[in-house]
Structure formats: structure tokens, C-alpha cells
Amino acid sequence: MIEIKKITKTYKNGDNExxxxxxxxxxxxxxxxxxxxxxxxxxxxxxxxxxxxxxTPTSGTFHLDGKxxxxxxxxxxATIRRDRIGFVFQSFNLLPRATVMxxxxxxxxxxxVPEKERERKARKSLASAGLTEDRYEHKSNQLSxxxxxxxxxxxxxxxxxxxxxxxxxxxxxxxxxxxxxxxxFQKLNKEMKRTIILITHEREVAEHADRIIxxxxxxxxxxxxxxxxxxxxxxxxxx
Amino acid sequence: xxxxDILHETFSALTANKVRTSLTMxxxxxxxxxxxxxxxxxxxxxxxIQANIQSLGSNLIEIFPGAQRSxxxxxxxxxxxxxxxxxxxxxxxxxxxxxxxxxxxxVSGRYQITAVGTNTNTTVNGVxxxxxxxxxxxxxxxxxxxxxxxKNMSRVAVIGPTTASDLFATGTEPVGQxxxxxxxxxxxxxxxxxxGSSGFSNQDDAVYIPxxxxxxxxxxxxxxxxxxxxxxxxxxxxxxxxxxxxxLLMQRHNISDPxxxxxxxxxxxxxxxxxxxxxxxxxxxxxxxxxxxxxVGGIGIMNMMLTTVTERTREIGLRKAIGAKRADISxxxxxxxxxxxxxxxxxxxxxxxxAAYIVTSLGILQTSxxxxxxxxxxxxxxxxxxxxxxxxxxxxxxxNPIEALRYE
Numbered sequence: 281m282i283e284i285k286k287i288t289k290t291y292k293n294g295d296n297e298x299x300x301x302x303x304x305x306x307x308x309x310x311x312x313x314x315x316x317x318x319x320x321x322x323x324x325x326x327x328x329x330x331x332x333x334x335x336t337p338t339s340g341t342f343h344l345d346g347k348x349x350x351x352x353x354x355x356x357x358a359t360i361r362r363d364r365i366g367f368v369f370q371s372f373n374l375l376p377r378a379t380v381m382x383x384x385x386x387x388x389x390x391x392x393v394p395e396k397e398r399e400r401k402a403r404k405s406l407a408s409a410g411l412t413e414d415r416y417e418h419k420s421n422q423l424s425x426x427x428x429x430x431x432x433x434x435x436x437x438x439x440x441x442x443x444x445x446x447x448x449x450x451x452x453x454x455x456x457x458x459x460x461x462x463x464x465f466q467k468l469n470k471e472m473k474r475t476i477i478l479i480t481h482e483r484e485v486a487e488h489a490d491r492i493i494x495x496x497x498x499x500x501x502x503x504x505x506x507x508x509x510x511x512x513x514x515x516x517x518x519x
Numbered sequence: 520x521x522x523x524d525i526l527h528e529t530f531s532a533l534t535a536n537k538v539r540t541s542l543t544m545x546x547x548x549x550x551x552x553x554x555x556x557x558x559x560x561x562x563x564x565x566x567x568i569q570a571n572i573q574s575l576g577s578n579l580i581e582i583f584p585g586a587q588r589s590x591x592x593x594x595x596x597x598x599x600x601x602x603x604x605x606x607x608x609x610x611x612x613x614x615x616x617x618x619x620x621x622x623x624x625x626v627s628g629r630y631q632i633t634a635v636g637t638n639t640n641t642t643v644n645g646v647x648x649x650x651x652x653x654x655x656x657x658x659x660x661x662x663x664x665x666x667x668x669x670k671n672m673s674r675v676a677v678i679g680p681t682t683a684s685d686l687f688a689t690g691t692e693p694v695g696q697x698x699x700x701x702x703x704x705x706x707x708x709x710x711x712x713x714x715g716s717s718g719f720s721n722q723d724d725a726v727y728i729p730x731x732x733x734x735x736x737x738x739x740x741x742x743x744x745x746x747x748x749x750x751x752x753x754x755x756x757x758x759x760x761x762x763x764x765x766x767l768l769m770q771r772h773n774i775s776d777p778x779x780x781x782x783x784x785x786x787x788x789x790x791x792x793x794x795x796x797x798x799x800x801x802x803x804x805x806x807x808x809x810x811x812x813x814x815v816g817g818i819g820i821m822n823m824m825l826t827t828v829t830e831r832t833r834e835i836g837l838r839k840a841i842g843a844k845r846a847d848i849s850x851x852x853x854x855x856x857x858x859x860x861x862x863x864x865x866x867x868x869x870x871x872x873x874a875a876y877i878v879t880s881l882g883i884l885q886t887s888x889x890x891x892x893x894x895x896x897x898x899x900x901x902x903x904x905x906x907x908x909x910x911x912x913x914x915x916x917x918x919n920p921i922e923a924l925r926y927e
């Protein structure tokens with residue numbers, strides 16, 4: 281479970297202070313599929329960094345599975361990321377010279393999982409991400425964009441995280457491939473009860489989630505568990 | 520991360536850009552191989568100089584008479600001219616000083632030597648059998664002077680190979696021929712093996728005759744010696760033997776002031792150590808020149824590692840995002856740098872070894888590679904990896920994952 285309360289983040293740049301987040305609170309239950317949506321400069325990236333334990337808030341608290349992660353050191357945050365969070369990035373960020381298998385097992389190497397266990401887990405998560413077995417020993421630069429992103433999803437799944445954080449996962453994909461990737465997220469959420477947070481600026485992408493948190497100027501404008509239906513219908517009318 | 524994982528990462532990183540990796544390694548290879556070969560040449564030179572000095576005699580201590588002084592302000596008879604070394608002195612040294620192997624009393628002088636139709640001017644040494652052992656003289660042809668030759672005052676002589684070739688035509692057998700020294704005929708009974716010249720003295724150009732013949736016929740009814748050569752039983756006791764001899768002779772000659780002795784004691788070890796210190800300085804100089812190239816190689820490593828860190832910023836960001844701690848990142852980059860230098864060092868040692876071998880086998884210079892210089896080279900190259908890899912590794916480990924992931 282994710283519980284954030286009155287989170288603020290202020291960046292100081294000389295005398296200038298930028299308030300990226302100005303008091304954000306929400307709770308996400310296990311098994312939810314949530315989209316955090318907002319235009320650029322809204323503070324959604326900052327929020328993602330805090331949710332992903334890449335950064336700590338200036339004030340407020342962030343509890344992940346009951347543990348307060350808002351005041352941890354760099355290395356403690358690394359441990360949280362290693363054990364509880366899986367990342368999927370817009371630009372994939374696979375190691376180009378390593379095989380698919382090596383890329384997926386990378387988080388397990390840092391978690392010091394024994395070698396045999398690593399491969400078993402990697403195969404399981406590659407299968408969940410929908411990548412066929414004949415690709416496992418390919419280098420990642422021999423794969424198509426959609427396949428690459430599924431390898432990245434498998435990598436995010438491999439450490440059995442409490443939370444999968446996807447930052448614009450379809451941003452570098454054509455719409456057809458993007459739909460397949462989003463379908464993979466939906467499947468992981470529905471069939472495997474994974475908690476997924478999707479960060480996007482596109483309404484169409486956000487609509488694949490069950491709940492949309494709309495953020496603007498560092499504040500939550502809409503928390504869409506109630507409104508999501510309305511937003512989706514509104515969008516359909518436009519089409 | 521397990522050691523195996525770190526090595527796997529290192530291998531894949533180093534093989535990703537083979538040209539750059541090998542060029543960077545080349546700096547270390549050149550540095551280490553030049554250290555190895557320079558030190559090998561230096562130590563080889565040191566070894567051959569020591570061997571040269573040792574060929575004069577093993578653990579040799581030589582005692583010469585001092586200058587002959589008349590009372591008042593008379594003219595000095597010249598160093599070595601005094602008649603102060605007596606047979607009693609020789610006996611006393613042989614019996615009272617410990618750790619002595621042999622004592623060889625000698626008289627020597629330069630004389631004109633004639634054979635049939637030829638002549639030469641060379642050193643004539645009056646010696647006993649002990650001379651051969653003390654001075655490492657070997658006889659190639661015939662035999663050396665014995666103590667009974669001296670006792671019987673046999674007119675026999677042993678000559679050096681240079682003297683032999685000066686006096687006799689090539690192909691003539693010198694043994695059995697007769698030479699004349701100061702009007703006295705001597706029958707040649709042996710020719711010594713060649714030892715090569717060392718410095719100012721050429722032991723190959725010499726004539727050896729029995730001690731008593733020399734004392735009686737050449738110098739003229741004397742019992743004094745011009746040199747007492749003493750061989751100690753081991754190099755470690757040289758100083759003790761030298762001190763004991765000095766004290767004994769001072770006591771026997773009733774001298775209390777060590778600066779006013781009527782004899783001089785020369786210790787071969789001090790000559791060896793003087794020569795060694797010269798070649799030691801030479802080795803250090805060569806090593807230092809090679810060491811500079813190692814430092815340059817190390818800077819090359821640092822340069823490449825910094826470039827690598829910059830190039831792989833996104834990768835570092837990703838690794839941190841998926842849970843790598845600072846230590847994981849810094850270890851990875853440090854091991855990469857150390858692997859570069861250690862592999863480069865190993866190749867450098869191999870090349871240096873090969874080069875030293877070639878130099879030796881072509882007969883250009885004698886070289887010697889010691890285990891210590893190989894170990895040192897390895898240690899230094901690993902050390903260079905750590906020193907020059909530390910800063911880039913630290914920089915990599917401190918990258919902010921958010922900024923690193925955004926890096927283009």
C-alpha cells in the first residue's frame with residue numbers, strides 16, 4: 281500500500297525557489313492500476329521520483345507498505361528500489377551489449393539472488409511480459425521497440441516488487457505497439473494483481489488505468505476514481 | 520554483487536570497446552615492460568661487475584706495507600715500499616685471526632722477461648700454492664707453483680695467457696720452454712686460464728715464480744713480503760677479519776694511532792659495495808625513467824575511465840534506479856581500472872621478460888630479472904589502477920540517478 285501525506289518538493293536554484301509539489305496526498309491500495317496525468321511542468325515527474333524512491337520530499341511523508349521512506353539515505357533508498365519497486369522507462373534503458381536474459385537478471389544481481397534462482401525468476405517474468413523464449417539470448421539492440429519495452433517490463437517484474445512504476449512507457453513507441461504494451465500492463469494488473477502506476481501526459485494512455493490522478497502546478501486537481509468514468513466518456517465523445 | 524558478477528560486468532565493459540581498451544592498456548604495457556627491462560639491465564650490469572671483482576679472489580683481503588719513513592723530514596719511500604710485513608706477521612694472522620681460509624704471502628715487481636728472440640715487461644709474482652686458491656687462479660695447461668717448489672727454490676714459472684702469446688708464436692707449446700727473468704732462467708711449468716682484465720690490473724699478463732726464488736734472486740736476500748693476501752671463509756665475516764688483522768698488526772708493530780699505521784688493509788667487500796652502489800644508482804635512474812612512463816600510462820587509464828563514466832552515465836543511472844548502491848557502482852568501475860592495469864601489467868612483464876631474454880641471448884648485455892622486480896611491477900600496476908581508477912569510480916558512484924537517467 282502506498283500512502284503519501286502533504287508531500288512538498290522545493291528546488292532551490294540560487295535565490296529562486298521552485299515549488300514542484302505543493303502538498304500532495306493520496307493512498308493507493310495493493311492491486312490498483314493508477315495513472316498520474318498532467319502537462320509538462322505539472323510536477324508529475326517529481327512525484328514519480330518520490331514514489332520511485334529516487335528522491336525524497338522536502339516535507340510530508342511517504343509510506344510504502346507501512347515503511348516511511350521519506351527520510352532515508354541514498355543507499356537505503358537504493359535498497360527500497362531494489363526490493364520493492366520496478367521501473368519501466370520511456371527510453372527503455374536496457375544495456376545494449378547485454379543479452380535479454382542478462383538485462384532481466386540485473387536487479388537480481390544487485391539483490392544477490394543465487395544464480396540458478398535468477399534464471400528461473402527471469403524466465404517467469406519474461407513469460408508474464410509476453411516475450412517468446414527464442415529471444416532470451418538476443419542482444420537488446422537486435423529487438424524491436426515493442427520487444428524492448430517488454431524486456432524492460434520483465435526486468436521491472438523480476439524482483440517481485442510491491443509497485444511497478446512506468447514513466448511514459450509508450451512515449452517512444454508507435455500507437456499500435458503502445459497499445460500492446462499498455463495491454464500487457466492491464467493483463468499484469470488484472471491477472472497477477474500487480475500495483476501499477478503509470479505516468480503520462482496523454483489522456484488516451486491514462487485511460488487504460490482504473491484511476492486517474494490529474495496533477496497541475498504541483499497540486500492534485502482531480503483524483504479520478506469517481507471521475508474516471510466521466511473522463512473516459514468525455515474522451516470518447518470527442519473521438 | 521558476487522565476485523563472479525563483478526568480473527562478468529568488467530569483462531563485458533572492457534570488450535565493448537576493444538580498440539580503446541587495448542590502446543589504454545598499451546600505456547601500462549610500455550610502462551611495465553620498460554621498468555622490467557631497465558631494472559633487468561641494471562641488475563645484470565651490477566651482477567657482472569660483482570662477478571668481475573669476485574674473480575680477483577673470493578672474499579679477498581689484501582695487506583700492503585705502508586710507506587717507508589725515515590726519521591725527521593726524510594723522503595718517503597713510497598706507499599708499499601716499507602719492509603714491514605714479515606713471515607711472523609703472516610703466521611700470526613693465520614693462527615690468531617679467526618674465520619680465515621688461507622693466507623698467501625707474495626712479493627712482486629715488474630721485470631723484463633726474455634724468451635728466445637722475444638721479450639716483454641710484466642709483473643713477476645713470487646707466490647706459494649695458496650695464491651691460486653686465494654686469487655681464484657686456475658691453470659689451463661701444466662700445474663701451478665707448489666710450496667715445495669719454493670722450499671727447493673726450483674727455477675720454475677707459471678705464466679699468464681697474455682704473456683704466453685707475447686713471448687711465444689701461436690701454436691708453440693709454452694710449457695717446457697724457458698724464460699729468463701733478471702738473468703735467471705726459469706722453466707715454464709704451466710699457463711693460467713684467462714680471467715680477463717679488470718680495471719687497471721690484467722691478471723692474464725703476469726709471471727708466477729716460487730716465493731723464495733723471488734725473494735732471493737729478484738728483490739735480493741729479503742724475507743719481507745710486498746703483499747699478504749687473505750681469504751675469509753665467507754663474505755659476512757670480511758669486516759671482522761679486516762678489523763682483527765688491523766688490530767693484530769698494530770699490536771705487533773707497536774702502533775697505537777690507527778692513522779699512522781705502517782700497513783694498509785684493503786677489503787674486497789668495500790670495493791664490491793662501492794661498485795654496487797654505482798650500479799645501484801644506475802638501476803634507480805633507469806627505473807625512475809621507466810616509472811615516469813608508468814605514471815603517464817596511469818593518467819591514460821584515468822582519462823579513459825572518466826570518458827567511460829561520462830559515456831555510461833545513463834547506464835549508471837539505470838543501475839542505481841534498479842537498486843545498485845554507491846559501493847556497487849564504485850567497485851565496478853574500480854575493478855575495471857584495476858583489470859586494465861593488471862592485464863596490461865601481465866603483458867608488460869611478459870614483453871619485458873622477452874626483451875631481456877633477447878638482449879641477453881644476442882650477447883648485447885647481461886640481464887637478470889628478479890622475482891622482486893616482477894612482483895613490484897605487478898603491485899605497482901594494480902596500485903596505479905586503484906589510484907587512477909578511484910576518482911572516476913567515486914564520480915560514477917555519486918551520480919544522481921534522476922539526472923543520470925535524463926543524461927543525453
